[in-house]
Amino acid sequence: MADKYDVAIGKRLRQLRTDRGLTQTQLGELLDVSFQQIQKYEKGTNRIGSGRLWVISRLLKSPIGYFFEDLDEPGSESEAEPVGDGRLSRDSVLLARSLNELPDGEIKVQLTKLVKAISRCQTQLED
Incomplete structure (x- = not known):
């Protein structure tokens, strides 16, 4: 085991x-x-x-x-679950990679703002 x-x-x-x-x-x-x-x-x-x-x-x-981050003590229920920032969906990773490939500048800034705005709108629709 x-x-x-x-x-x-x-x-x-x-x-x-x-x-x-x-x-x-x-x-x-x-x-x-x-x-x-x-x-x-x-x-x-x-x-x-x-x-x-x-x-x-x-x-x-x-x-x-x-x-090793946030591994609980032995006997805890959550010790086998990964936690932290490593839990991104494949789509999120692809989006982040694509955004990262863009040169720094106004387009990158505006795309980031757009994604944040869409996320806020989606969250409001779900509430």
């Missing part, structure tokens, strides 16, 4: 990998391991060693602390 912390760290790895637009195969190639090994890491079946986790954090451009 997988350790609850290994499962939580694996879920965070999966979220971060998908947020970065990588497949398990691509991440495996970067780490020189099989995609099956990445699957096992993500399910918490295999524990990720500290050195390998450090390399993963560098490859995915995330602080290593992301994998």
Whole structure:
């Protein structure tokens, strides 16, 4: 049976990998391991060693602390759930990447304002 912390760290790895637009195969190639090994890491079946986790954090451009943030004490109900800013939908990630590719300037500023305005309107419609 997988350790609850290994499962939580694996879920965070999966979220971060998908947020970065990588497949398990691509991440495996970067780490020189099989995609099956990445699957096992993500399910918490295999524990990720500290050195390998450090390399993963560098490859995915995330602080290593992301994998450990807000992990509760053993026995808590929420300890296996990833929390924090790594929980973006694929559409949100694609939007952010596209916006980031634009040069800084008025168009980028106006698009950001537009998305915020649409979000506010949608929230008001739902209330």
